Amino acid sequence: xxxxxxxxxxxxxxxxxxxxxxxxxxxxxxxxxxxxxxxxxxxxxxxxxxxxxxxxxxxxxxxxxxxxxxxxx
Numbered sequence: 001x002x003x004x005x006x007x008x009x010x011x012x013x014x015x016x017x018x019x020x021x022x023x024x025x026x027x028x029x030x031x032x033x034x035x036x037x038x039x040x041x042x043x044x045x046x047x048x049x050x051x052x053x054x055x056x057x058x059x060x061x062x063x064x065x066x067x068x069x070x071x072x073x
Contacts, residue, residue: 003037003069005044007061010054014040014069026051041066 003014013025014037023030024040031050034040044062047055054060063069 001037002072003041003066004072005041005062005069009057009060010051012044012049012062012069014066024049026054038066041069 001016005012010026011028013028014034015023015025016037017023017033022034022037022040024032024034024043026049032040032043034043041063042065043049044054045064047057047060049055
């Protein structure tokens, strides 16, 4: 399972890893690892992604929850 979100500033992906955790990818580069995909989506909304361009924006279009992301099998 993967989740995707495209904004004007970045393309985000949340992908499961072999140990059952979830990696947050920004522009096809892995950044941080989370326990759940919901935690990763929340980090994007709260601007705590490890990607400084995104994290320092004054305004963004990211949804508050994973419900606003595109889900792919």
